[in-house]
Amino acid sequence: MKSTKFSPMTQEQIDKKWWEIGNYFRRNSLWMLMYCTGCCAIELPPAMTSAYDMERLGMGPMATPRQADVLLVTGYLSLKTLRRLIYTYEQMSEPKYVVGFGSCTINGGIYHDSHAVINKLDQYIPVDVYVAGCMPNTEAVMNGFTDLMGMIKNKTARGWLDYKERNDWYKKNQLDSLGEVLVHDEFHE
Amino acid sequence: MVVNILVGLGVALFGFVLQTAMGGINRKIVARVQKRIGPKWYQEFIDIFKLFSKRSVSHGWIFDFGVIMALGGIIATAMFMPVTANIIAFEGYDNFFIFVYLLAVGMLGMAMSASGSGNPLASIGVMRALTTMLAYEVPFMIVVMTIIKLTGGTSSVSEIAAFQQIAGNNWFIIALPLGGIVAIISLMGMLGKKPFETYIAPAEIASGPMVEYGGKQLGMLFVMHEITVFIEVSLFIHLFLGGAATLGVYLLKYFLVYTALNLISSVYARFKIDQVVVFFYKWPLFMAVTQAIIAIYLGWVI
Ligand code: SF4
Numbered sequence: 119m120k121s122t123k124f125s126p127m128t129q130e131q132i133d134k135k136w137w138e139i140g141n142y143f144r145r146n147s148l149w150m151l152m153y154c155t156g157c158c159a160i161e162l163p164p165a166m167t168s169a170y171d172m173e174r175l176g177m178g179p180m181a182t183p184r185q186a187d188v189l190l191v192t193g194y195l196s197l198k199t200l201r202r203l204i205y206t207y208e209q210m211s212e213p214k215y216v217v218g219f220g221s222c223t224i225n226g227g228i229y230h231d232s233h234a235v236i237n238k239l240d241q242y243i244p245v246d247v248y249v250a251g252c253m254p255n256t257e258a259v260m261n262g263f264t265d266l267m268g269m270i271k272n273k274t275a276r277g278w279l280d281y282k283e284r285n286d287w288y289k290k291n292q293l294d295s296l297g298e299v300l301v302h303d304e305f306h307e
Numbered sequence: 308m309v310v311n312i313l314v315g316l317g318v319a320l321f322g323f324v325l326q327t328a329m330g331g332i333n334r335k336i337v338a339r340v341q342k343r344i345g346p347k348w349y350q351e352f353i354d355i356f357k358l359f360s361k362r363s364v365s366h367g368w369i370f371d372f373g374v375i376m377a378l379g380g381i382i383a384t385a386m387f388m389p390v391t392a393n394i395i396a397f398e399g400y401d402n403f404f405i406f407v408y409l410l411a412v413g414m415l416g417m418a419m420s421a422s423g424s425g426n427p428l429a430s431i432g433v434m435r436a437l438t439t440m441l442a443y444e445v446p447f448m449i450v451v452m453t454i455i456k457l458t459g460g461t462s463s464v465s466e467i468a469a470f471q472q473i474a475g476n477n478w479f480i481i482a483l484p485l486g487g488i489v490a491i492i493s494l495m496g497m498l499g500k501k502p503f504e505t506y507i508a509p510a511e512i513a514s515g516p517m518v519e520y521g522g523k524q525l526g527m528l529f530v531m532h533e534i535t536v537f538i539e540v541s542l543f544i545h546l547f548l549g550g551a552a553t554l555g556v557y558l559l560k561y562f563l564v565y566t567a568l569n570l571i572s573s574v575y576a577r578f579k580i581d582q583v584v585v586f587f588y589k590w591p592l593f594m595a596v597t598q599a600i601i602a603i604y605l606g607w608v609i
Binding site: 139140143144146149167171173174176179180181182183184185186187211212213 | 334338341342343344345346347350353354356357360361362363364509510513514517518519520521522525
């Protein structure tokens with residue numbers, strides 16, 4: 119006789135459960151890749167060392183994109199670095215998250231009228247959390263990281279899925295600004 | 308036979324759990340040294356399970372196969388490791404040279420897989436790892452040969468441990484003080500602790516052999532690394548600290564050795580690769596040869 123108490127879960131529900139368990143591990147062990155392009159990067163040393171100690175949240179710096187979970191874009195991005203950033207983002211292993219620092223990534227900040235930098239980062243790669251300020255306080259940076267952890271818990275950190283779903287839109291924006299995304303230098307040819 | 312294999316796998320699993328927990332505790336201790344709060348003690352478990360929950364790319368089958376070979380080779384090595392005098396999977400096969408040769412299988416698997424990724428930094432890292440190995444093995448081997456000579460020609464790890472527990476014999480770290488120092492330095496080289504961390508060097512060659520790994524392959528390499536540390540620290544405990552009669556003594560010795568190494572490593576900066584080789588071939592080699600001569604030919608053993 120079939121048990122009436124435990125109705126068997128569908129494959130979808132099982133997947134969901136596994137994903138939730140995975141989310142617990144993912145949010146408690148965020149390894150960062152710091153893409154230190156702008157002056158906001160100076161907020162990271164106090165966040166990492168004894169003043170704010172992000173290791174207690176399980177976060178730590180990693181050396182290469184493949185190992186990292188979260189990409190920190192710290193400040194303005196010139197067109198040249200945007201190419202490298204897109205390369206870097208696409209190399210990271212999924213699930214991956216992006217945190218944008220400073221007003222420069224939100225709307226261009228004080229460089230909004232410069233011809234050499236991009237204004238809105240989320241037109242090129244999906245951004246999960248923005249930390250506003252020029253430059254943001256270290257408390258704000260830490261707050262951004264806990265926000266990201268909360269978003270992973272609520273399953274709202276869906277940037278990497280969005281990048282897959284609307285890939286055409288992102289690619290079109292990238293091409294509009296850059297002409298071509300390919301990097302031409304001695305390492306890539 | 309089946310029971311032996313199960314016990315061996317149990318030893319490998321025990322080593323993994325023990326070293327992962329110790330690693331987390333030690334991250335906490337090092338954080339306290341640096342006036343930080345530090346991660347949770349089970350942070351390393353979270354890290355490893357997170358890596359297994361990620362998706363990863365492959366760089367060809369050599370890349371994938373090498374990782375499995377590395378992990379398998381290391382688990383096979385750990386199966387032979389005696390934990391205490393009673394917990395030992397294959398009685399009579401815990402020969403020191405078995406560990407030396409089987410450890411190489413794991414290392415070569417990792418080297419193969421890393422070069423399979425095609426990244427130049429990975430090749431540099433592998434080359435540096437092998438060079439460091441060449442540097443620390445010579446003085447370490449001389450000291451271990453001295454011990455084998457003193458124990459009357461047995462190279463079984465558990466018999467060497469039992470020899471030190473006989474009344475009238477000291478632990479070899481006391482009996483051979485120079486050799487003990489050499490062993491500690493070599494152990495730091497084996498574990499890749501700070502002054503000899505050249506082949507990882509995150510800021511210099513982007514974590515060397517691990518540069519192209521992400522997700523599941525990196526998770527397997529982490530498991531492999533934890534078991535390797537377990538094997539190397541256990542070898543040190545059995546050869547130099549008189550082994551362990553009970554599990555409690557073993558855990559205590561393990562904790563003390565690993566924490567001491569971490570504390571030493573937390574105050575040092577990194578050597579360059581040529582400095583590592585010159586260092587090992589200068590003082591540790593000199594001390595090891597001196598120790599061998601005064602212990603074997605002059606018979607001065609404390
Ligand atoms: S937001 Fe301000 S501090 Fe940050 S990169 Fe831009 S100009 Fe620099």
